[in-house]
Each structure stands twice: as C-alpha cells, then as structure tokens.
Amino acid sequence: MIEAIPQALGLIFTVEGLFVLTFGTMLGIVLGALPGIGSTVAVAMILPFTLTMGQAPAILLLLAIYAGSVYGGSISAILINTPGTPQSAATCLDGFPMAQRGEAGKALGWSTIASVVGGLTSAVVLIFAAPQLAAFALNFGPIETFALILLGLTCIVSVSDGSLVKGLIAGFLGLFLSTVGGDPLTGEARFTFGNFQLISGFNLLAVVIGVFALSEVLIRASALPDGKNKLVKFSGIVLPKLSEWSGRIKGLVKSVLIGNVIGILPGTGAATAAFISYAEAARSAPTRENFGKGEPDGLIASESANNAVTGGALVPTMALGIPGDAITAVMLATLTLHGVTPGVRLMSENPVLMAAIFSGFFIINLMLLPFGMIVSKLAAPILRIKEAYMLVMISLLCTVGVFFVRGNPFDLLVMALAGVFGLVLRRQGFPMAPLVIGMVLGPTLEISLRQGLIITDGSFAAFFSGHPIAAVLVVIALIMLSLPLVRFFRNKGASA
Amino acid sequence: MANMISERRIVSLLILLLTAGMVVSTFGLQFAELGGAFSPMFFPRIILFVLLALAALNMVMDMMTNPKSKTLRLAPTLLISLGFLIYVMLIMPLGYFFSSILLAFLILFTLGIRNPLVLVALPIGTAGALVALFNHVLKMPLPTSPFFWWI
Numbered sequence: 001m002i003e004a005i006p007q008a009l010g011l012i013f014t015v016e017g018l019f020v021l022t023f024g025t026m027l028g029i030v031l032g033a034l035p036g037i038g039s040t041v042a043v044a045m046i047l048p049f050t051l052t053m054g055q056a057p058a059i060l061l062l063l064a065i066y067a068g069s070v071y072g073g074s075i076s077a078i079l080i081n082t083p084g085t086p087q088s089a090a091t092c093l094d095g096f097p098m099a100q101r102g103e104a105g106k107a108l109g110w111s112t113i114a115s116v117v118g119g120l121t122s123a124v125v126l127i128f129a130a131p132q133l134a135a136f137a138l139n140f141g142p143i144e145t146f147a148l149i150l151l152g153l154t155c156i157v158s159v160s161d162g163s164l165v166k167g168l169i170a171g172f173l174g175l176f177l178s179t180v181g182g183d184p185l186t187g188e189a190r191f192t193f194g195n196f197q198l199i200s201g202f203n204l205l206a207v208v209i210g211v212f213a214l215s216e217v218l219i220r221a222s223a224l225p226d227g228k229n230k231l232v233k234f235s236g237i238v239l240p241k242l243s244e245w246s247g248r249i250k251g252l253v254k255s256v257l258i259g260n261v262i263g264i265l266p267g268t269g270a271a272t273a274a275f276i277s278y279a280e281a282a283r284s285a286p287t288r289e290n291f292g293k294g295e296p297d298g299l300i301a302s303e304s305a306n307n308a309v310t311g312g313a314l315v316p317t318m319a320l321g322i323p324g325d326a327i328t329a330v331m332l333a334t335l336t337l338h339g340v341t342p343g344v345r346l347m348s349e350n351p352v353l354m355a356a357i358f359s360g361f362f363i364i365n366l367m368l369l370p371f372g373m374i375v376s377k378l379a380a381p382i383l384r385i386k387e388a389y390m391l392v393m394i395s396l397l398c399t400v401g402v403f404f405v406r407g408n409p410f411d412l413l414v415m416a417l418a419g420v421f422g423l424v425l426r427r428q429g430f431p432m433a434p435l436v437i438g439m440v441l442g443p444t445l446e447i448s449l450r451q452g453l454i455i456t457d458g459s460f461a462a463f464f465s466g467h468p469i470a471a472v473l474v475v476i477a478l479i480m481l482s483l484p485l486v487r488f489f490r491n492k493g494a495s496a
Numbered sequence: 497m498a499n500m501i502s503e504r505r506i507v508s509l510l511i512l513l514l515t516a517g518m519v520v521s522t523f524g525l526q527f528a529e530l531g532g533a534f535s536p537m538f539f540p541r542i543i544l545f546v547l548l549a550l551a552a553l554n555m556v557m558d559m560m561t562n563p564k565s566k567t568l569r570l571a572p573t574l575l576i577s578l579g580f581l582i583y584v585m586l587i588m589p590l591g592y593f594f595s596s597i598l599l600a601f602l603i604l605f606t607l608g609i610r611n612p613l614v615l616v617a618l619p620i621g622t623a624g625a626l627v628a629l630f631n632h633v634l635k636m637p638l639p640t641s642p643f644f645w646w647i
Contacts (some may be wrong), residue, residue, distance in 0.1 A: 004550040052636065119545070165554050169511065176518070176540065185535035186525050191518070192535050214580070220605060222573040223566075388607035389618060392600045395580070396622055399587070404636060412584035420577050427566060429506045446539040454532035 002127075008355035012363065020053075021360060024061040025367045029067020029375040030382065033075040034390065039087070040326045040433075041213045042069045045394070047334055048205060048401030055338050056353055060360040062334050064204075066327060066365045067119055067310050068371070070270060070308055074111040074303055075376050079104060087270035087309075090302035097294030105238035110296045110304040110371040112237060114252065118304035119359050119365030121256050122311025123261060126318070127358045129264065131347050133319035142455065143463050146448035147473035149441050152322035154480035156434040165482055166430045174438020175445070179201055184447050197410040203437055204333050206402045206411040210418025211425075211432045213398050218423040219389045232379050237373045240296070251281050252300050259305035263312020270309040277305030307368075311361060318342050318354070323440060326433035332440050426467040503607070508558045512551040519544045572606040591641030596623035 011017055030377045031042035037341030045067050050058035078095035091111060098107035140148065147278035156171040157164060181192045192198040255277040263423030281301035291298045314331065316322045321342040323329035335342050340353070347354055356419040404413045420430055464471040522537050522544065532538065580600040586595040600619030609615060630636045 114585060163554075163557075165550060165557060167556055169547065172543055174551060175543045176547060179540040179543065185534065186527070186536055188536045190540060191521070204508065218573055218577055221569045221576050222570075230624065320615045329594045375542070386609075388604050388609050389614075391607070392603050392618060393622055395599060396596050396626060399584070399592075400626055400630065403587075403638065404590075404620070409584065409588050410640075412587060413581075416584045419580065423577070424507060427568065428504050450533040458532050460584070 002355075004355040005151055005359055007352050008359050010300055011352065011356045012060070012360050016057055017060065017333045017360075020057045020061045021064050021364055021367060023418035024064025024373070025068040025371050025389075028065035028076070029072035029368075029371060030379050031065065032069030032072025033376075034382070034385075038073075039069040040064075040240060040330055041365065041394075042083075042214050043327060043334070044208050045397055045401060046213055046468050047208075047330070047337070048404045050334070051337065051404060055340060056360075057358045058335065058338055059340070059357055061355065062331065062365075063361050064367075066331065067307070067361070067368065067494075070307055070310055070334065071112070071115045071119070071303075071368050072375075072379070073306075073373060074115065075108065075379055078107045079380060087274055087306040088302070089271060090306075091299060091417075091422050092272040093278065093292050093302070094298035097292070098299070098307060099234070099295070101294060102233060103233040105236055106240065107296075107299060108234075108237045108372075108376055109239040110299045112369060112376075113240065114255075114300040114304035115372070116309040116365060116369045117252060118259055118307030118320060119310060119368060120362065122260060122308045123358070123362040125260050125264070125344075126311035126314050126361060128359070129312075129315045130319040131354075133315060133410070140176055141305050141467075142448040142451035143467045144464070144470045144473070146445065146452050146478070147467075147470035148320060148322065149445040149448060150321070151473045151477040151480070152316075152441055153437065153445070154477045156437055157328040157484055158321050163429055166428070170425065170430045170432065171434035171438040174435040174440075175442040176306045176438075177207065177435075178439045178442025179446065184443065197408070201267060201416055202439075203402070203408075203411045205337065206415040207418045207439060208330060208333060209398050209402055210415040211435060212330075212420025214415060215422025215426055215432070217398075219393055219418060219426060220387060220391060221482045222423070234377075236377045239373075247286065248297060248300060249298050251285055252304055254284075255281065255301045255304040257306045259308025260312050262305075263309035264315050270306040270313070273309045274302040274306040277301045279424070314361075318346070318357070321444070323437055326436065329433060329436045329440055333436070336440070356472050501562075504563065505555075505558050508551070508555045512548075512555050515544060515551045519548055575606045576603055579606075589637050589642070591643075592638035593623050593627050594641055594643075596626070623634045 012021070026044070028042060031045075032039060034220065043062050046065050047062060050061055053061070070087055072097065075089045077091040078099050080096075095111065098104070128339070153171065156167050170215045178201070181189065181199055183190055189199050238314045258277045258280065259270075262276065263270075278291075278298060278301045281297055282288050285295075285297045286300075287295050287297050298375040303432060313328050317328040317332050317335075319342070321332065323332045334344065340346065340350070399412060402411050403409075452463055453460070464474065518540075519614070522541050525537065527536050548549060559647060579599055583595055583599040597619040600622055601615060604615055630638050631640070
C-alpha cells in the first residue's frame with residue numbers, strides 16, 4: 001500500500017481534493033467548537049452531502065470534519081469553559097483558568113501544537129498498523145468473521161456510560177432494527193407489517209441522524225435556559241516559544257503514546273484517553289501542584305491524547321470493519337454508504353483509495369495548525385450565537401441531509417421518529433452509540449452466523465474446534481464482557 | 497401508588513411489552529419451511545429473546561432503584577417533537593421552503609424568541625439559503641413548492 005502513496009497524492013493534490021481538505025478541516029473546527037454538536041453529530045450532519053461525491057473526496061471530507069472537530073472542541077473549552085466535544089472536557093480544567101487570567105491566546109497556542117503533534121502521530125499509527133491487521137484478517141472465513149463481529153459488539157460494554165444493561169438493550173435494539181426488511185438469504189420480508197417501504201429496511205443514515213442530531217435538538221430544547229455565552233478576552237492564538245517547551249516534551253510524548261494505544265483499543269475513545277493522560281500528567285509532571293489552576297502541562301496532556309486517538313481509532317474500523325466508538329461507527333456507516341467495505345479485502349483490492357485516506361489524514365492533521373489559528377479567531381464570536389438559532393439550523397440541515405440519500409420522504413419520517421425515540425431513551429440513560437453499532441454490525445453478524453451454521457451442519461461447537469482464530473476471538477470477547485464484573489467486584493472489595 | 501409510577505419505569509415497561517410483542521409476532525409469521533439457520537426468523541428470534549431477558553432485567557433494576565429522570569420542559573419538547581413529525585409530512589405537499597419556514601418559526605417561538613424581525617428573517621433566511629444552495633447552485637433539488645417552481 002505504501003507504493004500507492006504517490007498515486008494517492010495525485011488524487012489529493014487536485015483542486016477538488018485540496019478544497020475538500022481545507023473546507024472540511026475548517027468546518028470541522030467550527031462545528032467542534034459549537035458546544036453540544038460534537039464530532040459524531042458533525043460527521044452525521046455532513047455525511048449526506050457527500051453522497052454525490054467520489055469515494056476518496058467524500059471520505060476525506062468526513063475525516064477532515066472528524067479531526068477538525070476533535071481539535072475544535074478545545075476552543076469552546078478554553079474560551080467559554082464548555083467543551084465543544086466530550087473529548088475536550090479535560091481541556092477545561094486548565095484551559096479556562098488560563099483564559100480567565102488573560103492567557104486565552106496562549107492556552108489555545110499550547111492546545112493547537114499539542115493537537116497537531118497528537119494527530120500527526122496517530123496518522124502514522126494508522127498508516128502502519130491498519131495494513132498489518134488487515135493482512136492478518138485475510139485468513140478469515142464466515143466463522144472467524146462471526147467471532148470478530150462478536151468481539152466488535154463487546155465494545156458496547158465500554159461505550160455504555162452509566163448502565164451496562166441499558167447499553168446492551170440499545171445494542172440489541174440496533175441488532176433487531178438491522179433485521180427489519182428482506183431476509184439476506186431467502187429474500188422474504190421480516191417485520192414489515194405490510195409496509196412496503198420497510199422491505200429495504202431502515203435507512204441507516206436516517207436513524208443515525210435521528211438518534212444523534214435530532215434527539216440532541218430535542219434534548220437541548222427541553223433543557224433551557226437560553227442565553228449568550230460570555231467570552232473571555234481573546235485576540236488570536238499565541239504559539240508558545242521554543243524555550244517554553246523545555247521540560248514539557250517528555251509529558252507530550254507520554255500523552256501521545258497513551259492516546260495512540262487507547263485509540264486502537266475498541267470502545268475506549270478520546271474522552272477516556274484525555275482523562276487518563278491528564279491523570280498521568282497530574283501524577284508525574286513536575287508542575288503537578290499547578291494542575292487545575294491553568295497549567296500548560298495539563299492542557300498538553302489532554303489535547304495531545306485526544307487527538308492522538310483519532311487515527312488509532314480508525315485502525316480497527318478500516319482494517320477489520322469494527323467501530324470502536326460512536327464516531328467510528330458513523331465513519332463505518334459512511335464507508336458502507338460509499339460502497340467501501342472495510343477490512344479484509346479493502347487494503348489489497350483498493351490500495352490507492354486506502355493510501356489516499358491515510359495520507360489525506362496526515363495532511364489534515366498538518367492543516368490543523370494554520371487553520372486552527374485562522375478559524376479559532378473567526379469562530380470565537382460564533383460561540384455567542386443563541387442556542388435557538390443553532391437548533392433551527394441543525395434541524396433544517398438534518399432534513400436536507402436525510403432527504404438526499406434516497407429522495408424518499410419515508411426516510412424523513414424515520415428520522416423524526418428516531419429523534420423522538422432517541423430523546424425518550426437518552427433521558428432514561430440509554431446510550432445511543434450501541435444502537436448504531438448494533439445496526440451497522442447486525443447484517444454481517446447474521447450472515448456470518450447463518451453461513452457458519454450451514455457449513456457446520458448446525459453444530460455450534462464445531463465453530464471453535466477447527467477454528468483457532470475464532471476460538472481466541474471469542475475468548476477475548478468473553479474477557480471484554482467480564483471486565484465490568486471484575487471491576488464491580490474489585491470496587492466492592494475495596495469499599496468493604 | 498403514585499410513588500410506583502415514574503417516567504423511567506414507564507419507559508422500561510414499554511420496552512419490555514414491545515419486545516414481548518415482537519417475540520410473539522415471530523411465531524405468527526408465515527415463511528417457507530426451511531428450518532434451522534435457513535429460517536428467516538432464526539437470527540431475529542435469538543436477538544429478541546436476549547432483548548426480552550435484558551428488558552426484564554432492566555425493569556427489575558428500575559423497580560428496585562428508580563432514579564429520578566432529568567427535569568423536562570414538557571411543552572416545548574412536545575411542541576417541537578410534534579412540529580417535526582408534522583413538518584416531515586408537509587415537506588412533499590408544501591415544498592421544503594415553506595414547510596421549513598413554519599418549523600423554524602415554531603422552534604424559535606417555542607424557545608422564547610419574541611423579536612419579530614428574528615422570527616421572520618431567520619426562518620426565511622435559513623430556508624432560503626438552503627434552497628438557493630441546493631436547488632440552484634448544487635443542482636440537487638429539494639422538494640419544490642406547488643405555488644412557485646423556483647422554491
């Protein structure tokens with residue numbers, strides 16, 4: 001795949017390619033900066049507009065939105081003490097105190113450099129790790145695929161904030177929704193209840209936009225109160241001088257490594273990485289007593305780690321077709337909608353596209369530095385926009401987005417119902433990421449399970465006796481599932 | 497009795513009942529008799545049985561703990577939810593432009609915006625900008641109005 005990079009760069013360095021990367025990165029930063037939108041909603045909102053684009057520009061645009069929005073979250077975290085994305089929550093701890101004492105530009109300077117370094121290393125991890133993993137996956141048949149998807153589904157455990165049972169319910173609801181429509185083997189209609197529109201199943205994008213973006217509109221409408229955010233004094237990013245980095249490089253390297261490793265693990269995510277990295281820095285940094293009072297080392301720890309996750313999180317998504325969290329689930333849906341099947345054959349059959357994605361991701365992270373400096377200054381006044389205006393824009397954009405997928409008004413109804421459904425479930429603590437993960441992985445899980453059982457004459461035990469890879473994957477899945485129980489009993493033991 | 501009823505418990509009960517209903521429905525459907533993994537109901541039935549067990553467990557947990565749901569401003573939430581459902585049904589007969597103006601107005605008004613200029617200009621401006629962009633610049637037409645072909 002490395003050999004395909006020159007050809008891939010030819011795809012990127014075109015007017016369309018450069019426009020997509022520039023526009024996507026800038027838009028991603030703005031959307032990430034707007035509190036409450038977040039990377040997942042940002043990508044879901046823009047996804048439908050890419051449907052008329054070619055595969056490479058469309059995927060690059062969404063990657064730019066993804067990387068840009070993770071960085072953009074730090075702008076509102078520092079300027080208004082409200083993280084634009086959950087990944088930037090740890091950034092508030094030291095970013096806002098710095099801004100309060102008149103160092104907003106400096107704080108954004110530290111976070112920008114840390115984000116760029118984190119993002120660039122994650123791109124390198126993606127370039128080298130994904131092809132290795134995919135090459136290994138060439139040994140996979142239906143039984144191994146079933147075990148792999150089962151392992152992918154266990155990440156529901158880690159994306160289930162609060163209640164594991166509620167997370168599992170959401171995941172199984174997603175799996176059930178994926179069965180509505182024609183049976184993949186016999187073609188017979190299932191759970192359509194006479195509605196011919198349901199024969200092709202639920203439109204994945206309508207459900208994704210409904211449960212993430214539209215339910216967000218309804219949740220924010222239900223929360224109140226609306227008002228303008230107060231901005232601290234900010235007149236542009238001030239990059240730290242080289243001498244100011246003295247004593248901070250070790251912490252930066254450590255945080256980047258934490259982000260890279262956590263990114264590859266399914267179901268952990270950037271928010272976890274940012275907090276683990278922050279906690280580690282707070283434990284080991286020489287300036288630890290200043291943490292929480294506006295210490296640049298704290299900012300570096302959280303921002304470098306959360307951006308270092310982005311590329312790593314794409315490794316299992318690209319190589320195996322397993323999303324690790326909500327945002328990579330939406331990215332997986334994106335690839336599927338564009339006719340790209342991640343995993344086993346993608347790297348060998350479409351090396352130019354993959355090289356374009358990987359090198360494009362590297363360039364996007366390089367672009368964060370100049371665009372971060374330009375957009376953060378422009379985005380600062382947008383943060384003062386009234387919430388009601390923003391909700392109007394999100395609602396109208398969601399509708400346009402879903403309508404363009406198939407031009408079918410039924411999808412709009414599905415989106416509206418998914419939005420209401422998402423509101424009801426989210427209010428009761430049901431996470432929505434497992435629902436999307438279930439919907440995305442459901443069809444492959446079903447087909448591989450049924451094909452596997454047909455091959456083994458219905459013997460489930462034969463799934464593992466002659467298939468060591470499948471057996472290992474299932475054991476890992478069981479370990480992943482049992483981790484919350486181990487944690488529960490350990491905490492119980494500690495409190496006793 | 498009033499203490500027994502809460503939003504969380506009602507939602508849990510609804511999930512349990514809906515899942516049970518779906519499980520029952522899998523036995524009433526007629527398919528070609530292929531059996532085993534060939535049956536179209538093979539996979540959904542496994543999923544639904546697990547979902548039923550989880551829903552029952554969730555119901556029991558919610559009966560035992562019953563944490564309070566977050567406070568909800570019922571009127572705006574209901575109005576906007578209903579408004580959105582009506583909006584998606586009006587898009588085809590009224591066109592994107594007019595129906596979007598109505599929805600945007602409803603959202604703004606419900607969320608407490610009373611400035612007449614904003615109430616008129618923002619819906620028209622946002623919907624108009626999207627129609628201009630998609631219908632006339634990108635040539636990806638949104639549903640058009642029966643009254644004026646250009647919007």
